[in-house]
Amino acid sequence: MSFFNNITSNHIDILKEIGNIGAGHSATALSTLLNKKIDMKVPVVRVVSFDEMMELVGGPDHVVASVFLRIEGDAPGSMFFVLSLKQASRFIQYLTGEKNESYEDLVSSDLGLSALQELGNILSGTYLSSLSDFTNLNLYPTVPALSIDMVGAILGYGLLELSQVSDYAIIIDAAINEVDQQNHDCVNGQFFLLPDPDSFEKLFRALGVNEDESS
Amino acid sequence: MNQVDQTIKVGIADMNVVKSPQTIRTSGLGSCVGVIIYDEYLNVAGLVHIMLPDSSHAKSGNLNHAKYADTGIAELIKLVMIKGGRANFLKAKIAGGAQMFPFLSNSDLMRIGPRNVDAVKLELEKYRIDLVASDVGGNQGRTIEFNPSTASLTIRTVNQGIKII
Numbered sequence: 001m002s003f004f005n006n007i008t009s010n011h012i013d014i015l016k017e018i019g020n021i022g023a024g025h026s027a028t029a030l031s032t033l034l035n036k037k038i039d040m041k042v043p044v045v046r047v048v049s050f051d052e053m054m055e056l057v058g059g060p061d062h063v064v065a066s067v068f069l070r071i072e073g074d075a076p077g078s079m080f081f082v083l084s085l086k087q088a089s090r091f092i093q094y095l096t097g098e099k100n101e102s103y104e105d106l107v108s109s110d111l112g113l114s115a116l117q118e119l120g121n122i123l124s125g126t127y128l129s130s131l132s133d134f135t136n137l138n139l140y141p142t143v144p145a146l147s148i149d150m151v152g153a154i155l156g157y158g159l160l161e162l163s164q165v166s167d168y169a170i171i172i173d174a175a176i177n178e179v180d181q182q183n184h185d186c187v188n189g190q191f192f193l194l195p196d197p198d199s200f201e202k203l204f205r206a207l208g209v210n211e212d213e214s215s
Numbered sequence: 216m217n218q219v220d221q222t223i224k225v226g227i228a229d230m231n232v233v234k235s236p237q238t239i240r241t242s243g244l245g246s247c248v249g250v251i252i253y254d255e256y257l258n259v260a261g262l263v264h265i266m267l268p269d270s271s272h273a274k275s276g277n278l279n280h281a282k283y284a285d286t287g288i289a290e291l292i293k294l295v296m297i298k299g300g301r302a303n304f305l306k307a308k309i310a311g312g313a314q315m316f317p318f319l320s321n322s323d324l325m326r327i328g329p330r331n332v333d334a335v336k337l338e339l340e341k342y343r344i345d346l347v348a349s350d351v352g353g354n355q356g357r358t359i360e361f362n363p364s365t366a367s368l369t370i371r372t373v374n375q376g377i378k379i380i
Contacts, residue, residue: 152243
């Protein structure tokens with residue numbers, strides 16, 4: 001794909017801004033939902049090989065809870081909201097008021113899983129609708145799916161479109177976390193946005209930058 | 216290089232070959248399929264981590280053979296034979312090809328797990344390699360490790376523990 005060869009720092013900045021706006025709105029939504037102060041980290045845009053991407057979340061073997069949805073419309077892509085199991089059970093505790101959710105209970109409790117899926121739904125929906133407003137592109141999320149499994153097995157799905165044309169992925173990595181003074185176990189989660197190969201051009205054009213401005 | 220007792224790791228869309236006492240593993244197979252081709256008597260085994268069924272839609276210039284079922288298996292057979300495997304004694308075991316997110320199955324690409332499995336089986340038939348055992352489908356990730364000296368494939372999943380085929 002020619003695009004990977006002539007990506008400029010300007011492009012990276014645009015993608016960062018996408019992460020910034022999306023995750024910013026999600027942080028607000030989460031804050032309202034949990035009635036807690038939520039902060040976000042400056043998003044990072046990475047060009048990584050597939051194996052490196054797995055390492056970002058703890059390696060392909062690592063077990064995480066992830067909400068996955070496909071973006072349909074003008075600029076298709078994949079989106080993941082990834083939580084460690086510990087974080088996932090903490091979210092469930094916050095949302096359901098249940099205090100004794102261990103990781104094992106988490107996997108087997110319908111209410112917990114449903115709460116987690118809804119959380120992912122709200123947060124990624126917010127991310128996406130703010131992105132849609134910002135770019136004036138029509139972006140529709142599919143029904144999100146929750147999976148608690150190995151990183152490799154989950155993120156592999158986001159790579160399918162890309163893998164047909166490239167051995168590298170551009171991911172927009174944005175994290176949100178609870179602002180808490182002493183408590184180190186505060187909630188946090190990571191968003192991964194993986195636009196499909198053809199979507200980059202549309203995203204850039206929608207934001208007023210030419211894809212091949214460098215050439 | 217000394218051959219020590221060790222495990223060789225294979226990444227996504229990657230392949231490698233080992234000889235006992237080495238073992239070979241790949242982690243986090245979802246819709247991807249892990250194919251092991253081995254010569255039982257010479258304790259040689261190769262593993263390829265396949266992502267997509269066929270390379271005909273590939274758009275990029277330099278093709279990564281290990282990514283596709285059609286090119287990956289042919290290439291793996293070559294590698295196993297270079298390492299000493301004999302064409303008439305090659306056997307195969309496969310695992311993976313899960314459908315991680317069942318209700319997204321309307322799109323062709325999301326049904327990739329079963330399509331990968333079909334493509335792999337077809338290729339194995341083409342090269343007349345006996346498919347000895349398989350653990351495919353389902354909706355969970357797998358980490359697999361093959362030991363050439365016992366020809367056993369250990370499959371680890373998150374919810375169903377460890378299984379040996």
